Amino acid sequence: MAAVDFSELIKDLDTTLTSIEKVLDLPKMQAEIDELQEQVGAPDLWDDQTNAQRVTGRLSVLQAEVERVEGLRARLDDVEVLVELSQEEGDPDSLAEAESEIRRLRALVESLEVRTLLSGEYDEREAIxxxxxxxxxxxxxxxxxxxxxxxxxxxxxxxxxxxxxxxxxxxxxxxxxxxxxxxxxxxxxxxxxxxxxxxxxxxxxxxxxxxxxxxxxxxxxxxxLEQTDEIDIPEEEIRVDVYRSSGPGGQSVNTTDSAVRLTHIPTGTVVSCQNEKSQLQNKASAMVILRAKLLALKKAEERAELDELRGDVQASxxxxxxxxxxxxxxxxxxxxxxxxxxxxxxxxxxxxxxxxxxxxxxxxxxxxx
Known part of the structure; x- marks a missing residue:
């Protein structure tokens, strides 16, 4: 069995992790964390609940990302020290432990590397x-x-x-x-x-x-989408239909016409929502979906771009x-x-x-x- 070249394995991991750190720009992320923490400390933060949720959510995401990268860097430094000590003392058990840790680190670093490939305009958003x-x-x-x-x-x-x-x-x-x-x-x-x-x-x-x-x-x-995204839908371009929500087998689960179906007349885009208890809540949720789908159409100026964004899904x-x-x-x-x-x-x-x-x-x- 060939001897494990620990120095080469660690060097490869260090190179990849350093590249990730540069792409993520940790100093910039930390500066944003500091700014968001000041906003979180403001006594009037929750006067605007939508903004407060955005601020606290963004802060949580950034802190987790920085901790994740710094944690991997610390583990890589530790395993390098472990290898050096184990080789000096001729400790095969510790070297085996180091090899296992390097394998775990490689998987985690490769997974993090994939995240750095998500640099599209809307990649960091939630998904529908x-x-x-x-x-x-x-x-x-x-x-x-x-x-x-x-x-x-x-x-x-x-x-x-x-x-x-x-x-x-x-x-x-x-x-x-x-x-x-x-x-x-x-x-x-x-x-x-x-x-x-x-x-x-x-x-x-x-x-x-x-x-x-x-x-x-x-x-x-x-x-x-967020409120700042530019997508305007005139009311006259939307047809609103209401109906009763239904469950498996078509059994009625609601005695009022609370479910909402929106049709964007110019494009023929149709969305429905029946999850909420009230018609107003379902309409609001349906508008979220409709705005997202219309933005996808807006961003696709050519058919090839539309196919890429929506997947050109014919299901056949x-x-x-x-x-x-x-x-x-x-x-x-x-x-x-x-x-x-x-x-x-x-x-x-x-x-x-x-x-x-x-x-x-x-x-x-x-x-x-």
């Missing part, structure tokens, strides 16, 4: 995710619900907040569509690489002859970006990055970080090619 069933009947609506569970489980694993805006249940199994928000910094930049058509191949639980079926679902990701043959094969073998494969795994159940349980990181790197390479 819409999943729609495509071709495939009951299998497709069931697959759409499987994807919804996959993304919510992913968010739960990372302790990210989730807010369901609207779910349209299918008459048979699963859902026709679902729109929900992931409440976390950089959720949009992270999940935007998930936009596109997803394809499932399995033995259909809805086919009494047990035949293998293929179904599709579309995933669309847009950023949550020929345009899928990821395959989930459960029969005759087990494999989830991203057709853009070629990343794949045979642990399909883990993926459907929300373990998709490797796919996301590969997608972010692929996108950056495509942009710089």
């Amino acid at each position: 995710v819409t999943i729609r069933s495509g071709a495939g009947g009951d299998d497709a609506t069931d697959f759409a619900e499987m994807l919804q569970r996959m993304y919510t489980r992913w968010a739960e694993r990372h302790k990210y907040g989730i807010e369901i805006y609207d779910t349209s249940w299918a008459e048979g199994a699963g859902i026709k569509s679902s729109t929900f928000a992931i409440r976390a910094p950089y959720a949009y930049g992270t999940l935007s690489v998930e936009s596109g058509t997803h394809r499932l191949v399995r033995i259909s639980p809805f086919d009494n002859q047990g035949r293998r079926q293929t179904s599709f679902a579309a995933v669309e990701v847009v950023p949550v 043959w020929g345009d899928q970006m990821r395959n989930y094969v459960l029969n005759p073998y087990q494999l989830v494969k991203d057709l853009r990055t070629e990343y794949e795994t045979g642990n399909t159940q883990a993926v459907l349980d929300g373990e998709i970080d490797e796919f996301i990181e590969a997608g972010i790197r692929w996108r950056r390479e495509s942009q710089t090619a």
